Amino acid sequence: MTPATPTEVMTVVAARALRSSDVCFVGIGAPSAACNLARLTHAPGITLIYESGTIGTEPQVLPLSIGDGELCETALTTVSVPEMFRYWLQGGRITVGFLGGAQIDRFANLNTTVVGPYARPKVRLPGGGGAPEIAALCQQVFITMSLGARAFVPMLDFITSLGHGTGGDHRARLGLTTRGPTRVITDGCVLEPDPETKELTVTSLHEGVTREQVQAKCGWPLRFAPQLPTTPTPGAGELEVLRALHERTDRAHRGSPS
Amino acid sequence: MTPATPTEVMTVVAARALRSSDVCFVGIGAPSAACNLARLTHAPGITLIYESGTIGTEPQVLPLSIGDGELCETALTTVSVPEMFRYWLQGGRITVGFLGGAQIDRFANLNTTVVGPYARPKVRLPGGGGAPEIAALCQQVFITMSLGARAFVPMLDFITSLGHGTGGDHRARLGLTTRGPTRVITDGCVLEPDPETKELTVTSLHEGVTREQVQAKCGWPLRFAPQLPTTPTPGAGELEVLRALHERTDRAHRGSPS
């Protein structure tokens, strides 16, 4: 078996952070792979919810969109989108929300709206979608993003969703009772907010990755935890399940009848 | 065939006021009989909605409650009660609402809450239920009530649902755009609000009923229209359908298997 790619490590690390008792609000891409990998390995009881209204989905193939038919067919039930956002997300029923973004800052605030000024953007990104309320209302948030100096920036062009604001007890001062981002899982390391300052701190490095390599792909001077273990490497079983999932998915989306 | 009873006249008169294009919010008792009589005779296309959430019901038996199984089984579909009140009633989708009450005043305001003071009632009545918003939000309201000096009173103990308030343009001044009660159908006469003052005015007397008999059963000095025709009498066909409906209903509710 070929060794895990950095993206695969990211997915496996995210999957391992999930438990059978979790109720996850799943996004597309890495989150969907991580959540379904968890479901197919150590967390068979996990509840996956997609913002299209599907509750308790068990897809055999990763969806391309949050509303693929596969999600609905394999769900316990499917509710309307107003109900999904009002009763289930705002209702406080979600234990873990997943987010990513084009830009992240040291307090895990995210930008998926614009690069450049809002009124005359250099790049118009898709926008917030479910993110602003996922970030505020899930019990905790996991962020998955690849490292890079254009993504890990000192200052966001636009705050699409709130992480820890300006740090410290900023979330609490805004009236939020949820934990916000509790880990940022990248292709090189895992970061967690400092318990006090809430500044993102590298808490483990993936196998073969150095501090310098990580710092080179981050636009602000990184803090590193005093104890800096190697991120546990993906097991053969996990990789096998993940690769089979991606293979089924590619076959299905490229249009050959699955 | 025995001649129509006063209650039967009331039901038939109410039924005749309905059209196939109407969407009715149906209450229990006289309204349910009138709406279903209309459906089974001249208005087969009428849409009957009960506050339990059933839309487009076609019961063969009159329900005892607004939530009998018969209503759901014969409905086009059944929605939740919040949806019924929020999207369908408040949404302005109802053309005719039916109300009745323990007390009515000369402006067709109704009391179904208390006789005596609210805090120490002489008689505690059931309360408003759907009535306050039916009265405000249906395009027009039909009221069916038997005459009687304890029911047709000069002053209500409690305004449960708004008719024409203190008369004139009172509804419009409160921001309402709906017509409010457009007719009060009793066992002795039909009353309609005066176009200007909105005071209830007798516009027809049922066959064999005199002005004096009606006045004796009303607690305020009644106005009578200058032209005072006899209410058209129920036809044999209507009576037959109505009596068959009541017969089926009694058999069903008294517990013998129907």
Place this chain on the structure above:
Amino acid sequence: MPFQPLPDAIRALVHDGDTVAMEGFTHLIPFAAAHELIRQQRRELTLVRMTPDLIFDQLIGMGVAKALTFSWGGNPGVGSLHRLRDAVEHQWPRPITLDEHSHAALASAWDAGAANLPFAVLRGYVGVDLPKVNPAIRSVTCPYTGEQLATVPALRPDVTVIHAQRADRAGNVLLEGIIGVQKQAVLAAKRALVTVEEVVDDFGPRSLNATILPAWTLSAVCVVPGGAFPSYAQGYYRRDNAFYLAWDEIARDRDTFLRWMTANVLDKTAEDFARHRRVA
């Protein structure tokens, strides 16, 4: 596993002084759970239900409730709830505080509770007297149009109790037919108890949009066949309209009522009572 015997679940989830909602709009009224509350002599409850119906007439007549939130308190199609009237008019067997609303307001309050909002907005209560006697009815101004709209506090009970058709082995619960406000009432509550007609291995083929409460939204599921009688469970047994008519006589007199409750509830089990239901 959320499955529990009804007496255990009531003991664990409903405490003296709690705010307890028992919903079911004519259909699926959780009578068996209410009878268990009576047998366990729960006291000082604030009861919440849009239509108190016979179920709350029984609870109120047995002295379980200190307060009632409601919107229409009659015996549907029959007349008065005599035990509710006696409590309000003569404070028998104890005084009861009323928190009275309209259906539209309570339906919106359930919706707001499920949505974790502190209040609901509605076009309601225009030109009527209820806001004069219930200080919980207030208003907000629309930040766009300047219109005044009525508000009602969201309902967030300690416990919601409902009855449903069936659960699967995992404890997910399916309702169908007249679904009322039950989903909202469960999602708005701190704890939720559901009695069901039966447990099935799997729900099998069903509507993609079936009304299902996932097991993880529920504190306890209790299998109580006939648990909604004399109300009904669509597909299982019919509403006992004759009983609703007969209740008028039973409840009119205090002694008759107490004798009936002793004979049919206090001295009996849920199974005894449910035996009277007629299959649909």
Place this chain on the structure above:
Amino acid sequence: MPFQPLPDAIRALVHDGDTVAMEGFTHLIPFAAAHELIRQQRRELTLVRMTPDLIFDQLIGMGVAKALTFSWGGNPGVGSLHRLRDAVEHQWPRPITLDEHSHAALASAWDAGAANLPFAVLRGYVGVDLPKVNPAIRSVTCPYTGEQLATVPALRPDVTVIHAQRADRAGNVLLEGIIGVQKQAVLAAKRALVTVEEVVDDFGPRSLNATILPAWTLSAVCVVPGGAFPSYAQGYYRRDNAFYLAWDEIARDRDTFLRWMTANVLDKTAEDFARHRRVA
């Protein structure tokens, strides 16, 4: 009888300058109706849709829209909507005004529109920048707790267009699967147009709580098999994910886009386009 050919219905119901919502959350996106709008060269529309998706990329690229209300403007799972970006970044083929919200806000705004309320309340937009650039995002104070909550104006478009699985002969329309915000969008609109896969004599046995829009809530029903392709209709045909991936290349370049639109939409009919769908 609400049944009409699609071109007639579009002509009668959608006028230049209208606010037009076309909903369908990934599932049941009304592509055929959008293509007809393009063929009829409708102009100056304010388009409303939570997820603009390829359908609005096409409308915007063809210059139909002067404004857009939305909450997430990407090609799901693929990347950018290049025509939307070109309109925002370079005003091509014409400038477009954005009214941007979050999903939670627009979902609540649809709910409020269907409920005939002027605004929706949500726990939203805490600590983020969107309220600084969209003056339509405001707040109210809870009259009970004193909390500040975000508000959004209710959506009340001139016309809503949706696609659904089937109608019965009376023109009632049934949807199932991922039902999104379509019921709300229809009930919130002044006029509503529905394209359906087929007409059936009678819906037959169905869930008692099936999602059905009664005929009297609709202005027109148009039978357009395949009318949601390359989106999908659960039970009829699958989402063409390969087309969504291919769109990235087609839409990236202005000329390629225009050639594709001419060859596949302007010079073709709804039937031609729908022929590419794959049965579920």
